[in-house]
Amino acid sequence: MSAGRSDVVAQLRAAGCVFAEDEARLLTAAAAETGAVLEVLVAQRVSGTPLEHLLGWAEFHGLRIAVAPGVFVPRQRTAFLVDEAVDLIRAGPGHPVIVDLCCGSGALGTAVATIITAEARPVTLTAADIDPVAVECARRNLAPLGAPVYQGDLFEPLPGELRGCIDILLCNTPYVPSEMIARMPPEARDHEPRIALDGGLDGLDIFRRVVAEAPSWLAPGGHLLVESSEHQAPVALAVLARHGLAGRIAESDEHYATVVIGTRPA
Incomplete structure (x- = not known):
């Protein structure tokens, strides 16, 4: 794990994210794919924004379902x-x-x-x-x-x-x-x-x-x-x-x- 990824994991874990390593991987990939600033995404996640709203999608029954801010995240x-x-x-x-x-x-x-x-x-x-x-x-x-x-x-x-x-x-x-x-x-x-x-x-x-x-x-x-x-x-x-x-x-x-x-x- 890179030093940058390790720092992201540490921030997420400190915020109480149970699956911090998985979330760090997903947020890093989202930043690379969309051009978003990783630090901004991590800060939003730490503040409580749902991971799915930051990614723009949720995994549900093996499918990638698009979700937007303000939309209920499928459980x-x-x-x-x-x-x-x-x-x-x-x-x-x-x-x-x-x-x-x-x-x-x-x-x-x-x-x-x-x-x-x-x-x-x-x-x-x-x-x-x-x-x-x-x-x-x-x-x-x-x-x-x-x-x-x-x-x-x-x-x-x-x-x-x-x-x-x-x-x-x-x-x-x-x-x-x-x-x-x-x-x-x-x-x-x-x-x-x-x-x-x-x-x-x-x-x-x-x-x-x-x-x-x-x-x-x-x-x-x-x-x-x-x-x-x-x-x-x-x-x-x-x-x-x-x-x-x-x-x-x-x-x-x-x-x-x-x-x-x-x-x-x-």
Whole structure:
């Protein structure tokens, strides 16, 4: 390791970066590729700026997903939701209709569609988010897949022809209870939009709004997949049941992830 790299590692480690050596390598490469000043990038990282915002991308499910400052960074645990969706698609219609709602960077839709199209199966993918910065970012990620991204509140901007036709509804709703936002790491609390984090009093406010409308948008036998915390999942199941969706909980010890799945009766 060069003396310069060693100094960067030391600064990052002193700031509490657990993977300081990996981050030093990535920041050094980013500076070389973009012409940015390495010292400036390191100073921003030390001050709490998410690594992904400095790099301009996040690794997610083996893909490089573009992210911009002010955009929610896809979490590694959410790869489990992608895996669950892919399993359902493989067992379902030959040409699935997929919607990535509350899409943020579009990471979920990008990952699912990339996997399925690599298996020589066509997909129809659409995404939407209320945040214009996230929408612009998602458009960059979904452009190679030819998928449109709409801006608006939940289902409101979606084309009417999707109503009753969605086979897989990916929806990574914000699920952090409002009072817990202040306890989140500064990377998230200070650099990601609150609208992408704050789920209301119990963390399920946006989830309830999605579930209330989902039955009319899902195809018969279609599935809604939403990430939640372990303790929120039983409440989420009750919400699904009240709106006529058959619910189940999928959990992964490997990813420390919980996914709630609601299915419209066929």
